[in-house]
Amino acid sequence: MVSRRIVILQIIIRKSSIMKTLRLLFIFLSVPLFAQQGGMWIPSLLEGMNESEMTNLGMKMTAKDIYDVNNASLKDAVPHFNGGCTSEVISNQGLLLTNHHCGYSQIQSHSSLENDYLEDGFWAMNLKEELPNPGVTATFIVKIEDVTTKIMDGITAAMSEAEKQKKIEQNIANVTQTSPKEAYQENRVRTFYEGNQYMLFVVETYKDIRLVGAPPSSIGKFGSDTDNWIWPRHTGDFSLFRIYADKNNRPAEYSKDNVPFTPKHFLPISLDGVAENDFTLVFGFPGTTDEYLPSIAIEQVINTINPARIAIRDAALAIQDKYMRADPQIKIQYASKFARIANYWKKWRGETLGLTKSNAVGIKKQQETALTSEINKKGKQQEYGQILPQFEKHYTEIEPYSLAREYYVETVLRNVELLRIAYQTYQLKQAYENRGAQSFEDRRNNLIERAESHYKDYSKQVDEEVFEALIALYVKNVQPQFLPDFFKNLNAQSLTNSVYKKSAFVDFASLKNLLEGDAETVMAKLNNDPGFQVVSDMADAYNEKVAPKYEELKLSISGLERDYMKALLELSPKDARIFPNANSTLRVTYGKVAGYSPADAVYYEPVTHLEGVMQKYIPGDYEFDVPQKLIDLYKAKDYGQYGENGKMPINFIGTNHTTGGNSGSPAIDAYGNLIGLNFDRVWEGTMSDYYYDPALSRNIMVDIRYVLFIMDKYAGATNLIKELKLVHPKKEIGKSKKKKKKK
Known part of the structure; x- marks a missing residue:
């Protein structure tokens, strides 16, 4: 456990002044034994430390294979799906894969009592059967450029926080308007490291996105809210869409004259499966994290904010659930709304437990003590010495306003x-x-x-x-x-x-x-x-x-967070792994397939199989019912080329650092092939938005072979299977090694 390692480290530090320079690195980052896992990294800045770490973990690609402005790369196959999820292009005809829960609203909108696609699933057997979805978008990143110098131009220390923000906003508007782009592209500037860095994103947004396929909810949402955020998991959480473009392959509003999009790159799909310690790269658009909040802020999340959020949604969900169970029409009407409300309700509960169990507040207090020591050691008291006391003052003052705001937002707006x-x-x-x-x-x-x-x-x-x-x-x-x-x-x-x-x-x-x-x-x-x-x-x-008052205090806290982040960047060791918080921009997170031990005498294997679905099966239950055809395929062990050793893999877990927005993100192997589809995190690790603990934090992915099995053997959508590029990288490498030995 991280906290135990810190205690051991502190003993060493007391005995040796030589270790003082390591203190901030080990205590502040809290990941000494897992230094190559955790973090959400900007794809244009992977060369150097990140590339070395990924290579050490087993990656066979280069940083340019992941992000390249001048040549096709992985980034060109990973669009932002409808502004909230991630997706990936998996064919040269713009076929798009994302989570079932990401496409849930669209599946629901096309459903009725007569054609209940939530209940029965939907599969387009040709292009004409694909269903349009007004307002749904897929946004590709064309280019990422550091524009910090331009955004910070004219900012002085003498300015008030409000004056700084106003000048920054003016500079952002200017850079957005004047930076070169094509007429069908858009410029966006986003802040990183709490306002210490700014990046320009040139993007292309496609607006004709059509529903192609979705399994029934008994597969795509198997386990529903009971299993949400839980491992072991057995959910086929996927849906398929297609991007359409105009005749020039450019973004266009829906038109019957539009044609399937031709991507710069699409992901080949590996049929080799996964094993413990395999390299995994998750590429996507994580929404929001706050990894560098002070300890007092985490205490408020645990003791004040999350309990309020949970209580409000407890009440709303109990009422909706009662009516949904009693009335099939209400079940259809409220399915998407209930899932949306329940998702973060359960996440907040697990987050509170995880923050408490991992001693996140205590560890952050140790980090703050270490930073204070470094500030004093470097003579930076005037510049940084008041940050932590000011945090204490402002967070204490803002607490009742934050609580009132949560009740207002959750009641009136949600x-x-x-x-x-x-x-x-x-x-x-x-x-x-x-x-x-x-x-x-x-x-x-x-x-x-x-x-x-x-x-x-x-x-x-x-x-x-x-x-x-x-x-x-x-x-x-x-x-x-x-x-x-x-x-x-x-x-x-x-x-x-x-x-x-x-x-x-x-x-x-x-x-x-x-x-x-x-x-x-x-x-x-x-x-x-x-x-x-x-x-x-x-x-x-x-x-x-x-x-x-809330906005006034929040503005002051934002300024403190910027200065706090600056202190960490300046005073931490040069090789410290300080990554920017998530902000819905494209990121890379890497790790390995790995099980974990959440409690004494408990160990979870990293892969689940179809046997687990049958063990959970409850006939007629809206969360754990199973379609008869899936039962028949299971009994016959009719898995085609997608099974392994007589079993059908469904989900697997890894050490990738993910959050909301990574739903639908591709899980990519060491060679750049698709091996899975990210859709969740484990209950014990949901606190990773505030504190990533490598011992507990695991992301949950659908095995891509289960996706293919459902498409092919269950749905009979062989028209879609024919679009895909299926590969066997492990077998090909094995063959190459054998040939070399013979020579």
């Missing part, structure tokens, strides 16, 4: 659907008051268009019960000074009855009628609607009593 729609009309009112009638017209039309789709999957009965439960929690747990005045003596049941009997937000026809008329007429009708009154009072109270 979990009560009536409030979420009503909040959009609150924004409509603000647009009218601040920008006039034209802005009102534009927003109203967009709102009505979005709302029509929303109400297709809305149940007044479900939402009413969620509203009552969450408003009661809001009143109970948000400090009184942050509440709307009428909340202070509120009866949640009485308010709920009034809102859901009288508000126009309970169905689409009423809402559409509410929004008809000129701006003044609509505003008058809104102000008389009880649903709008509730959200308006809640939003006004938040915007007046919580947001200003």
